[in-house]
Amino acid sequence: MNSRLHTNSKKKNEKVHRPSRATRLFIVWRKLKKSKLAIAGFGIVLLMSLVALLSPIIAPYSPDSPSGSSRMPPSMEHIFGTDNLGRDMLTLVMYGARISVYVGIATVLIEIAIGLSIGMTAGYFGGIIDEILMRVADVVFTLPMLMMVLLAISMFEVRSINIIILVMAILEWPLMSRVVRSEYLSLREATYVEAARSMGASNLRIMVRHILPNILSVMIVLATMDIPWFILLEATITFLGFGDPMSSSWGVLLERGFPHMSTSWWIITFPGLALLITSLGFNLLGDGLRDALDVKVRE
Amino acid sequence: MTMKDYLIRRLIVIIPTFFLITVIIFTLIHLAPGDPTTMMGGARPLREDVKEKIRIEYGLNQPIPVQYLIWLNKLLHGDLGYSYISGSSVIDMISARISLTIELQLLAELLSIAIAVVLGVIAAVKHHSIYDASCSVGALIGYSTPDFWLALMLILVFAVWLGWFPTSRPETVGLTFTTPFHALFDHLKHMFLPTLTLVTVWTAYLFRMVRSAMLEVLTQDYITTARSKGLKERVVIYKHALRNALLPVVTYVGYSIGLLFTGAVVVEEIFALPGLGQLMVERSEARDYPTLMGLSIVIAIMVLIASLCADIAYAAVDPRIRYD
Numbered sequence: 001m002n003s004r005l006h007t008n009s010k011k012k013n014e015k016v017h018r019p020s021r022a023t024r025l026f027i028v029w030r031k032l033k034k035s036k037l038a039i040a041g042f043g044i045v046l047l048m049s050l051v052a053l054l055s056p057i058i059a060p061y062s063p064d065s066p067s068g069s070s071r072m073p074p075s076m077e078h079i080f081g082t083d084n085l086g087r088d089m090l091t092l093v094m095y096g097a098r099i100s101v102y103v104g105i106a107t108v109l110i111e112i113a114i115g116l117s118i119g120m121t122a123g124y125f126g127g128i129i130d131e132i133l134m135r136v137a138d139v140v141f142t143l144p145m146l147m148m149v150l151l152a153i154s155m156f157e158v159r160s161i162n163i164i165i166l167v168m169a170i171l172e173w174p175l176m177s178r179v180v181r182s183e184y185l186s187l188r189e190a191t192y193v194e195a196a197r198s199m200g201a202s203n204l205r206i207m208v209r210h211i212l213p214n215i216l217s218v219m220i221v222l223a224t225m226d227i228p229w230f231i232l233l234e235a236t237i238t239f240l241g242f243g244d245p246m247s248s249s250w251g252v253l254l255e256r257g258f259p260h261m262s263t264s265w266w267i268i269t270f271p272g273l274a275l276l277i278t279s280l281g282f283n284l285l286g287d288g289l290r291d292a293l294d295v296k297v298r299e
Numbered sequence: 300m301t302m303k304d305y306l307i308r309r310l311i312v313i314i315p316t317f318f319l320i321t322v323i324i325f326t327l328i329h330l331a332p333g334d335p336t337t338m339m340g341g342a343r344p345l346r347e348d349v350k351e352k353i354r355i356e357y358g359l360n361q362p363i364p365v366q367y368l369i370w371l372n373k374l375l376h377g378d379l380g381y382s383y384i385s386g387s388s389v390i391d392m393i394s395a396r397i398s399l400t401i402e403l404q405l406l407a408e409l410l411s412i413a414i415a416v417v418l419g420v421i422a423a424v425k426h427h428s429i430y431d432a433s434c435s436v437g438a439l440i441g442y443s444t445p446d447f448w449l450a451l452m453l454i455l456v457f458a459v460w461l462g463w464f465p466t467s468r469p470e471t472v473g474l475t476f477t478t479p480f481h482a483l484f485d486h487l488k489h490m491f492l493p494t495l496t497l498v499t500v501w502t503a504y505l506f507r508m509v510r511s512a513m514l515e516v517l518t519q520d521y522i523t524t525a526r527s528k529g530l531k532e533r534v535v536i537y538k539h540a541l542r543n544a545l546l547p548v549v550t551y552v553g554y555s556i557g558l559l560f561t562g563a564v565v566v567e568e569i570f571a572l573p574g575l576g577q578l579m580v581e582r583s584e585a586r587d588y589p590t591l592m593g594l595s596i597v598i599a600i601m602v603l604i605a606s607l608c609a610d611i612a613y614a615a616v617d618p619r620i621r622y623d
Contacts, residue, residue: 037436139319142606144598146561147579151591152327154583232445236565239447240580254448258569261451262459269455272448280443287439 031292038288044281051094052101061088063095063248071264081266083257089266092248093274099249100278103165103234104227110169111176111230112223118173119180124188124207134181137174145171149237159244164237168230176222183215217293225286228279235275250275309610313603320603321374324595325367328588370592379593384585389593392578397597400574403563404556406490407497412552414502416545419509423517423544424536434506441503447565450496454569457492464492466570493566500562508551512544519543546613553609556602 032038051058061067066086067078074081080089122133152167153159187193188211196210237243238251245252250271257267289295345353354360358369373380379389422431458466465488516522517540525535564576571577575594582590 135316136319139316139323142316142599142602143320143323144560144595144602145558146564147595147598148327150564150579150583151324151595154586154591155328155330228443232443235445236447236561240565240568241584254451258451261455265455268448268451272445272451275445275448276440276443279445280440283439283443 028289028292032288035288035291037284038292041281041284041286041288044277045285048097048278048281049101052097055091055094055098059088059091059094061091063087063091067091071260071267073264074266080270081264083253083267084260084264089253089270092253093250093270095248096250096253096271096274097278099161099247100231100234100275103161103249104231104282106162107165107169107172107230107234108223108226110166111173111226112219114169115173115176116180116219119177120184120207120212122177123181123184124203124211126185126188130181134178137177140171141174143171146233146236149233150240150242153237153242159242161234161244161247161249164234164243168233172226172230176226179218179222180215183218184211187211187214218295221286221290221293221295224282224289228282228286231282232275232279305614306611309607313607317600317603320599321371321596322367324592324599325370328592329363329366374596379596380589382582382587382590384582384587384590389590392590393575393593393597396574396578399572400560400563400567400576403490403493403497403566403572403574404559406494407501407562408552408559410494411498411501411505412548414498415505415509416541416548418502419506420513420536420541420544422506422510423513426514426517431510435510438503438506438510441499442507444500444503446496446500446562447569449499450492450566450569453492453496465489466492489570493570493572496566497559497562501559505548505552508548509544512547513540516540516544549612550609553606553612556605560598560602 032042064087066082067088068082068086070082070084070086072078072082072086078088078090080093082088083092118133118137122130148171149164149167152171153163156163184207188206190211193206193210196206201210234243234249235251235254238247238249239255239258241255243249243252243255253271254268257264257271261268351360358366361369370380377390379393381388382392385392418434422434425431454466457464522535522540525539526532530539560576563574564579566572567574567576568580575598578590579594582594
């Protein structure tokens with residue numbers, strides 16, 4: 001009884017300062033703000049997300065019906081020109097942002113789900129489980145990515161964006177699981193894990209409640225850096241003709257513009273520029289977050 | 300353990316990896332709804348009895364594990380089967396096209412490694428300078444550029460507007476060359492834009508790696524020791540730092556051959572170069588399973604060999620590795 005009182009009073013006197021979640025976010029933001037490039041990246045990402053969300057409201061024309069004659073060069077009415085069906089390119093590019101942002105985020109979420117659970121299991125338990133899971137990860141990593149994606153996509157009867165997302169995530173998890181694994185491998189030896197175990201916490205509880213919060217910053221950086229890669233990969237796949245031809249993804253726009261490129265440069269220039277800027281934005285933000293959160297990730 | 304033992308062990312690890320890859324590729328193909336007979340005949344689907352005959356002829360009526368064993372047995376004997384579409388031997392089709400893909404890959408890879416190492420080392424040595432900043436931003440832009448779009452832009456500027464380079468094919472059609480030199484020149488002219496596309500994206504990628512590896516190495520104690528011994532800065536940079544900085548780069552290059560192949564597929568498709576990538580795209584649409592499986596296996600083998608080479612190079616460069 002006495003000792004308990006003692007500890008309590010000691011705690012009160014020390015006033016352990018633990019910053020709240022909001023404060024920690026603010027600290028990261030303050031560090032991020034120091035880099036102009038990171039802020040530029042953040043701005044681009046924000047802008048693209050807004051365009052993606054608001055495209056039905058802010059797009060000047062309809063994406064489905066012609067608003068001018070075929071292949072008009074850029075002008076005041078059509079800043080990005082029109083495509084071969086007379087549709088406004090600016091509108092199409094705006095609607096394309098919806099697909100790209102969706103693809104980037106959805107794929108990363110699935111990739112995290114797979115990569116995290118496999119990496120976590122391998123790193124925490126180690127031994128034969130680790131050996132098997134990492135061998136599988138190595139093999140999947142060795143598979144030529146684009147080739148496997150095309151192979152898998154051509155298997156399905158329907159062309160849909162969700163199939164592309166799923167296939168990309170299933171083939172891309174190994175790198176993330178490797179990073180997660182090495183984090184768990186070292187953190188499972190930490191004193192706080194030992195303490196949690198001595199109090200009878202289950203393995204799952206230690207993995208999720210105790211270790212996971214400590215690798216959150218690594219996960220955030222990895223995810224931000226993978227988004228542009230998925231966006232570009234999806235555009236490549238759809239450009240090669242494996243996308244949903246009814247959607248106006250940037251890759252599909254480029255595929256349709258390819259035959260007309262020698263006469264109308266604007267059809268292939270603007271969707272590509274949009275791709276470049278979006279992926280640049282995420283890469284800048286990823287680099288900035290890496291420095292702000294002080295995470296070491298092999299490029 | 301000697302180098303020889305290490306190599307033998309490394310080679311033994313390749314065997315289960317290879318089998319796992321064959322299983323994955325085979326499963327992936329056979330997960331597909333329907334079978335090849337659905338695509339045969341194109342717009343006019345085949346009659347059910349004809350389909351049945353074809354299934355028996357190709358062994359498609361056997362259970363999947365049996366099909367896998369038959370396929371694996373043939374594969375190990377160097378028989379990749381025959382295309383469902385053209386009927387020609389898969390191994391012949393691949394060997395006719397493989398040289399162009401390898402040429403493009405090697406050309407792009409060697410050039411980008413050379414450029415990236417030089418630029419990356421200078422950027423790391425002159426850390427925080429204008430040169431470093433502009434190279435880094437340039438690399439980030441290059442790294443964010445979709446390779447296929449870059450190819451389109453290069454065609455637009457250099458082929459359509461300026462007319463300096465041809466847009467497609469590995470050589471000029473219908474031209475008879477008077478000298479082999481002329482033929483080579485023509486070929487290189489056709490390869491210029493495809494190579495430039497890959498080199499741009501790849502240099503950007505590798506530059507970031509070399510620079511960060513070099514920056515990390517330059518803060519190490521042994522560099523300070525080397526400097527305090529009074530060694531010339533050039534010796535410190537090139538003999539002590541660069542050698543260690545290249546280690547992660549070497550490994551990465553070996554493992555990323557598959558990634559480079561992704562770029563090659565796109566470039567071959569856009570520039571109409573008859574390589575493996577173009578075959579891949581063409582046959583994916585037609586679901587020519589034997590060709591696709593053959594291609595996947597050949598490329599996976601190429602990647603395995605490349606990663607093996609990278610590991611050997613790593614062991615050779617790094618004195619710390621004791622092969623155990």
